[in-house]
Structures are given as structure tokens and as C-alpha cells.
Amino acid sequence: xxxxxxxxxxxxxxxxxxxxLVLLLLALVAPFVLYPVFLxxxxxxxxxxxxxxxxxxxAGLLSFGHAVFLGTGGYVTGYLxxxxxxxxxxxxxxxxxxxxxxGALYGKLAVRxxxxxxxxxxxxxxxxxxxxxxxAPFTGGEDGLQGVPRGHLFGFIDLANNLQMYFFVLAIxxxxxxxxxxxxxxxxxQVLKAIRExxxxxxxxxYNVNDYKWVAFIISAGLAGLAGSTKTLVFQLAxxxxxxxxxxxxxxxxxxVGGMGxxxxxxxxxxxxxxxxxxxxxxxxxxxxHIIMGAIFVVCVLAFRNGIVGQFRKVLKQNF
Amino acid sequence: xxxxxxxxxxxxxxxxxxFTAVDDVNLQIERGSIHALIGPNGAGKTTxxxxxxxxxxxxxxxxxxxxxxxxxxxxxxxARLGIVRSFQISAVFPNxxxxxxxxxxxxxxxxxxxxxxxxxxxxxxxxxxxMQLLDDVGLTGFAHSKTLDLPYGRKRALEIATTLxxxxxxxxxxxxxxxxxxxxVDVVANLIKRVSAGRTILMVEHNLHVVSKxxxxxxxxxxxxILTEGDYAxxxxxxxxxxxxLGVSDxxxxxxxxxxxxxxxxxxxxxxxx
Numbered sequence: 001x002x003x004x005x006x007x008x009x010x011x012x013x014x015x016x017x018x019x020x021l022v023l024l025l026l027a028l029v030a031p032f033v034l035y036p037v038f039l040x041x042x043x044x045x046x047x048x049x050x051x052x053x054x055x056x057x058x059a060g061l062l063s064f065g066h067a068v069f070l071g072t073g074g075y076v077t078g079y080l081x082x083x084x085x086x087x088x089x090x091x092x093x094x095x096x097x098x099x100x101x102x103g104a105l106y107g108k109l110a111v112r113x114x115x116x117x118x119x120x121x122x123x124x125x126x127x128x129x130x131x132x133x134x135x136a137p138f139t140g141g142e143d144g145l146q147g148v149p150r151g152h153l154f155g156f157i158d159l160a161n162n163l164q165m166y167f168f169v170l171a172i173x174x175x176x177x178x179x180x181x182x183x184x185x186x187x188x189x190q191v192l193k194a195i196r197e198x199x200x201x202x203x204x205x206x207y208n209v210n211d212y213k214w215v216a217f218i219i220s221a222g223l224a225g226l227a228g229s230t231k232t233l234v235f236q237l238a239x240x241x242x243x244x245x246x247x248x249x250x251x252x253x254x255x256x257v258g259g260m261g262x263x264x265x266x267x268x269x270x271x272x273x274x275x276x277x278x279x280x281x282x283x284x285x286x287x288x289x290h291i292i293m294g295a296i297f298v299v300c301v302l303a304f305r306n307g308i309v310g311q312f313r314k315v316l317k318q319n320f
Numbered sequence: 321x322x323x324x325x326x327x328x329x330x331x332x333x334x335x336x337x338x339f340t341a342v343d344d345v346n347l348q349i350e351r352g353s354i355h356a357l358i359g360p361n362g363a364g365k366t367t368x369x370x371x372x373x374x375x376x377x378x379x380x381x382x383x384x385x386x387x388x389x390x391x392x393x394x395x396x397x398x399a400r401l402g403i404v405r406s407f408q409i410s411a412v413f414p415n416x417x418x419x420x421x422x423x424x425x426x427x428x429x430x431x432x433x434x435x436x437x438x439x440x441x442x443x444x445x446x447x448x449x450x451m452q453l454l455d456d457v458g459l460t461g462f463a464h465s466k467t468l469d470l471p472y473g474r475k476r477a478l479e480i481a482t483t484l485x486x487x488x489x490x491x492x493x494x495x496x497x498x499x500x501x502x503x504x505v506d507v508v509a510n511l512i513k514r515v516s517a518g519r520t521i522l523m524v525e526h527n528l529h530v531v532s533k534x535x536x537x538x539x540x541x542x543x544x545x546i547l548t549e550g551d552y553a554x555x556x557x558x559x560x561x562x563x564x565x566l567g568v569s570d571x572x573x574x575x576x577x578x579x580x581x582x583x584x585x586x587x588x589x590x591x592x593x594x
Contacts, residue, residue, distance in 0.1 A: 179437075187427060187443055188436035190416075194424045197413035204373065204411070205425050205486060206399035207433070215434060 027170055036162040037234065042274045043173040044231040049254040049266030051223035054180050056252075057261030058189065059216045060196035061111075064119040065126025066224055066251050068106070069099040071133065071243030073225030078145035078238035079138050088151040088159055092172070092229040099225020100218055102129070107217030111210045123245065130243045144239030148232055165234065172230050176223050181263055183219060192216055253293065257300050259307025268308050325387075326351040326490055326520045327372070327403070332381035334367055334544075341367045343544040345381075349490070354512070354521045356531045359541035360564055365524040366408060368541070369494050372522075373405045374398055385490075402489035408498060408524075410475040412482070414468040418459060421467055421478055422450040425485035450485070457481045457511055473504035477511060484515055491515075493523040497530055509533055532556075540564070 030039055048070055055061045077095035080086055086094075110121045133139045140146070150159035159165045183189055195202045195209045202209050232238045241247065250273070258269020276296070280289045304311040327349040334342040342364045349355050357365050370376040372383060374395045382391040390398060399405075413421050426446045427433055435442075454460050457477040462470060470478065476496060483491055496512060497505045509530045512521065516534075525531050531538060531552065538555045540547040542564045548555060555561055 182439065183436040185440045186436045186438050187430070187432045187440060188434050190420065190424055190427065190440055190443065191433045193416060194413050197415055198411055200375070200407065201411040201413065202424075203375075203395045204399055204405050204407075205482070206396050206404075206428050208394075208396045212434070215436070219436065 024174075031163055031166045036166040038274075038278060040162075040166055040169045040234045041231075041278075042271050043169050044227050044234060045251075045254065045274050046267040046270040047173050047176045047230070048224050048227035049251050049258065049270045050177060050180050050263075051220045051227060052251045053255045053260060053262075053266040054183060054223070055216055055220040056255060057265075058184050058196065059192050059213055061213060061217070062115075062119045062252075063110070063122040063217075063220070063248075064252070065106070065122035065124075065129075065245070065248050066220075067243050067245060067247035068126040068129040069103055069221040069224035070228035070231070070247060070251075071238070071240075072102050072129070073099040073228030074232035074238035074242050075133060075139050075145065076225075077229035078148045078232045081148050081151060081233070082145060086151075087155050088153055088168075088233055091151070092226065092233070095229030095232070096222050096226040099228065100222030103218045103221020103225075104214075107214045107221065111213040111217060123248070126243070126245060126248060130240070130245070133243050134240060139238070139240075142240065144237055144241075145232075146237055148236040148238065150233050150236065159233065169230055169234060172226065176226055177263075177267075179219075180223065183216075184263070188212070188215070253297050255307075257296065257307055259309035259311070259313075262307070262309045262313070265307050265309040272308065323348065324351045325349065326385070327522070328384040329368075329372070330382050330384065332368070332371060332383070333379045334364075334371055334376060335379045341544050342371060342378075345541075345544070345546055347539060347546075349520060349522055350537065351520055352518075353536040354516050354523070354534050356535035356538045357522065357524045357541060358526070358528070358531060358538060359547070362543075363541040364544040365541055366494060367544075369405060369492055369524060372492060373403065399486070402486075403492065404483050404486050404488035404490075405492035406479050406483055406494055406496065408494045410472065410479055412467045412470075412475050412478055414466075416467055417463070418454065418465055418467050418470065418478055419447065419450050419463040422453050422482050422485050423447070425482045426450060428486070453481045453485055454478075456484070456515070458507075473500050473507065476500070476504075476508055480508075480511060480515065488519065490520045490522065493521060493525075495524050495526060497525065497527050505530060528556075 048066075052063065052066050055063055073095035076098040077091040080094055081088065081091045106122065106125045109125065110118055113121050134141060150165060152158055153168055157164055157168075159168060191202070191207060191212055195207065195212055199209055228242060231242070254269035254273045255266050256269070257272055258267065259265025273293070276293070277289065280286055280292060285292065300307065306314060325348050327347070329345055329347045332342055332345040332347070333340065345368060347368070357368060359365055367376065371378050374393060378391065382389055384390070385401060385403060390401065393401075413424065416424065423443055423446050426449055427443060430446070432438065432442060451460065451463060454463055457480055459474060459477055459481065462474065467475065467478065480496070493512065497508050500508065505527060512523070513534055535552060537549070538552060539549045540555060540561050547560055547564060548558050
């Protein structure tokens with residue numbers, strides 16, 4: 001297929017552990033320099049994009065309905081936090097499981113098709129869910145679920161404090177990121193790569209490839225749900241925006257801009273897109289935001305097919 | 321007759337919208353033999369392969385493996401039973417290392433293929449076995465190269481090593497020497513001969529020189545149907561085969577034709593001279 005190449009940093013001068021350490025330090029210092037809510041937004045979208053990238057970059061499956069998992073996680077967590085008073089970690093867990101469950105159902109149907117048909121099936125199913133959430137009595141329709149309480153983590157850490165919330169979100173992100181990294185570099189990940197590289201051959205070796213795609217789909221959906229649940233707590237809001245197909249498109253954009261099939265690409269892509277959105281929406285260019293994003297997308301696809309991280313690695317490889 | 325058949329097809333038919341690609345084929349593959357499937361371009365050889373491994377579903381007829389009907393099984397299950405195929409174009413995983421290619425085949429029987437929470441280093445215990453298989457096909461020195469960078473002939477050797485990793489009872493090789501230069505052809509032919517010990521091989525092959533060297537039994541297909549069957553001497557003496565292949569009848573002299581070893585070359589000199 002010629003897409004995604006695995007992101008092994010072995011060939012560059014950075015060892016993965018050193019780079020990870022630097023990034024971790026940055027993440028720990030960042031909330032004291034930048035606005036924590038902005039950072040949390042970046043982290044949530046980064047996790048969402050990383051989850052999406054697991055499917056696109058490492059299994060070669062382009063889902064065009066990933067918003068449904070983000071939104072499902074958000075609604076379930078929001079509803080439970082408002083109505084049952086459970087602790088936030090349980091609320092997030094429930095949202096993640098719900099998204100995983102929807103992922104299991106949708107994935108089962110979608111992996112039976114390939115390529116553009118796979119994308120279409122996921123889009124159709126996501127639209128189905130969108131209209132369901134629009135009508136369902138527990139989602140608040142157009143208003144969404146507002147004023148979702150952040151609650152007390154494990155019952156005693158007050159998450160209303162943005163700094164404490166930030167570190168909670170960071171921990172969630174790190175867990176999700178670690179799980180994706182582990183999945184990619186696991187025995188399962190090896191088979192997934194083989195399927196992406198040459199599906200008929202993988203079948204001839206006796207692998208039921210649809211089952212592997214399905215499991216990857218469920219993991220991806222669950223982690224997208226985790227991102228959605230967390231996002232709902234951060235903004236204290238679950239709304240239709242998160243299940244709309246715009247959101248499904250946005251995650252494609254983030255992943256492609258950052259670098260599909262690389263571990264850090266989606267993180268960089270999400271940071272870039274969220275930053276641009278935040279910057280523009282406040283200024284005079286707010287009305288042109290979609291045009292500007294569209295232009296960025298076009299430039300990326302035409303000029304840096306490997307995304308920011310992919311391009312960066314290429315330059316690094318050529319010059320050092 | 322007490323034949324020990326490993327694979328049998330009964331009245332196998334595959335029709336594509338009015339075109340019968342495979343027409344009532346009854347194949348009998350004897351255990352432990354090297355069986356070659358030959359025929360002119362478009363005779364339906366690859367279609368038969370695709371039917372045997374269920375990459376295509378037959379229109380009618382059935383497949384028996386060790387006497388059991390496997391017609392309804394999906395491809396992956398057939399592979400699990402021990403019928404492993406190769407493809408006409410080299411079937412490797414280009415962005416995995418050569419070692420990883422073999423390892424991913426070995427991995428299937430490990431039962432950890434769904435373990436996404438484990439580190440891939442658990443697969444390192446398969447490395448010795450994988451190296452041994454690479455050694456068998458002369459690829460030891462390439463173990464850590466990216467498969468993409470291998471020359472074509474080596475990729476085909478890797479494909480055979482990967483197939484052998486599954487220890488198949490029946491290997492189906494689809495044109496294993498296609499697109500190779502003369503030197504590589506002999507290397508691969510010898511390799512096939514060597515690995516045939518203790519297993520059955522069914523191969524589609526255009527190169528009659530290879531067929532004459534390897535095959536115990538030959539089935540000739542023409543327009544989807546079996547034209548004739550037998551050992552090399554009897555098949556190559558059959559005037560219908562000569563006509564199907566060369567477009568000449570028996571009493572016309574066959575001029576020695578020199579052809580470059582292209583993808584579909586037929587080694588006419590060897591074919592006519594046996």
C-alpha cells in the first residue's frame with residue numbers, strides 16, 4: 001500500500017527513551033506556562049488522533065466515522081456524572097467501555113468491507129448514531145449535556161482545580177499513548193502489520209484477518225471513547241459537535257497533517273490544528289477558519305505526504 | 321487402485337458470467353508427489369489454485385483434503401489445515417524485515433497473535449527457528465534486511481521459507497520461477513526439490529525445464545479442462561499437448577526457438593527434447 005511506515009526512532013540519533021523523557025518534562029512544566037484548559041484540549045484531541053491512527057496508520061483502515069466513539073464516550077460519561085454522582089474515574093471508565101462496545105458492534109460490520117467501502121460503512125453507521133443522539137432523551141438534543149461536574153478523583157482530589165485536572169488528563173493521555181505504542185509493538189501488532197502489508201498473504205498463512213482488524217477497531221474505538229469522556233470532563237460539556245461528521249473529518253486532518261503511521265504524528269497534528277483553531281477563532285480571521293484549515297490540508301497532502309513528523313524524519317535521515 | 325490421495329477435486333467448475341474458466345476438473349494429487357499443473361496462458365491454472373485455496377468459490381463441484389470435504393471452508397481455515405499457497409507475484413511483507421517475514425508465519429501457532437498487551441520481544445524465542453528456515457533457503461545473511469530491498473529471486477526464496485514455517489502438508493506454488501533469470505530458476509528448482517521431502521507439492525509452472533526436472537506427475541489444462549495427465553515423458557509425447565503449447569501438430573518439425581527468459585517463456589528446447 002505504500003502508506004505508513006512504522007515509527008522506529010532507531011535510525012535517528014534520538015533514542016526513544018530520551019525523546020520521551022524530554023516530552024514528558026515539557027508536559028509537566030507546560031501548565032505553569034500555558035493555559036491548562038488549552039493544553040487539556042490538545043491532549044484529548046491528541047489521544048483521539050492517536051487512537052484513530054492506530055487503525056489508519058497501523059492497520060490500513062480509514063474510518064470515516066470515528067466521531068461516534070468520541071461522542072459516545074462523552075455522552076455516557078456526561079450522563080453518569082450528572083445523574084449518578086459517581087467518581088470521575090468510574091465515569092470515564094464507563095464512557096470508554098460504552099465506546100468500545102459500540103466499536104465492537106460497528107467494527108464487526110465494517111471490517112467485512114475494504115477500502116472506500118469500509119470508509120462508507122463507518123460513515124453511514126456514524127450518521128445513524130448522530131441522529132440517534134439528536135433524538136435520544138438523555139443527550140439534551142441540540143443543547144447537549146451542560147454543566148457536567150468534574151467531581152473528585154477517587155473521591156478526594158478536586159478536579160475543579162484546572163491544574164489538578166490537567167495532571168489527571170495527562171495521566172490518561174500517557175496511558176492511552178502507552179497502550180497504542182504497546183499494541184503496535186506487540187505480537188498482535190506484528191500480525192496487524194503483516195495484514196496491512198499483504199492481506200492475501202496473511203490469509204494464506206492462516207490468519208483470519210477480519211478478526212485482527214476487528215480487535216484493532218475495538219481498541220481504537222475504546223481509546224477514542226476515552227478521549228471523548230475525558231474531554232467532556234474538561235469542558236463540562238457533551239454536545240452534538242463531538243458526534244458530527246465534521247469531527248470525523250477533523251481527526252483525519254490531524255492525523256494526516258501530523259504524519260500517519262508514526263507514533264508522534266497524531267500528537268503533533270492535533271497540537272497544530274487545535275492551536276491554529278484557538279488562535280484564529282479569537283482573531284479577525286475567525287470567519288475564514290474552515291477555508292484556512294482546508295488550505296492547510298491541501299498543502300499537506302500535496303507537499304508533505306508524510307505529514308510533519310514524517311517529513312521531519314525524512315530530513316533527519318537525509319542529513320545526519 | 322490403492323492411491324493415497326491428499327487432495328482431490330470432483331467436477332470442479334468455475335463460471336464467470338457466461339465464461340467457464342474451470343470446466344469439470346477432476347484432480348487427484350497423490351501424497352508425497354510433486355504434481356505440476358501446466359497449460360497455455362489462460363488455461364485456468366491460477367483459477368484452479370484460487371479455487372483450491374478458496375480465494376474464489378467454485379460454482380459447483382467439491383474439494384476433498386485427506387478424504388474430507390473442505391469445499392465450504394474459508395481460505396484461512398484451509399491454510400490452517402495444512403494447505404499453504406504461494407502467489408504468482410512474490411508474496412512477502414515488504415516493510416517487515418526478512419526475519420520478521422518468517423516469524424509472522426511461525427507466530428500463528430504460538431497462540432499469542434491477539435496479545436496486544438505483550439511486548440513483541442516475546443517473539444524473539446522464534447528467532448532460532450526462523451534463522452534455521454532462512455538458512456535452508458540461503459538467506460541467513462539477509463535476515464535483518466528490509467524485505468523490500470531483496471532482489472526478486474531472493475524474495476521468492478523468502479516466500480518459500482515463510483511457507484515452510486507453517487510446515488504445510490500440501491504446498492501450492494503458483495509459478496515459483498516466474499520472472500527469474502536462468503541462474504535463479506535453477507536455484508529455486510533445487511530448493512523446491514529439497515523441500516519436497518516429506519510433503520506434497522502442487523505447482524503451476526510455465527518453465528517446462530523445471531517441470532521436467534521436478535514433477536512426478538503432470539496435468540495439462542486447456543481452456544479450463546484437463547487435456548491429459550501423466551508423467552513428463554508421456555505428456556510431452558502427446559501430440560495434443562504439443563499442439564496446445566506450440567500450435568503445431570506432431571508431424572511438423574519443431575524449430576528450436578530461442579526465447580529470452582521472460583515471465584511467460586517456455587523452454588521449448590527442453591520441452592521438445594525430452
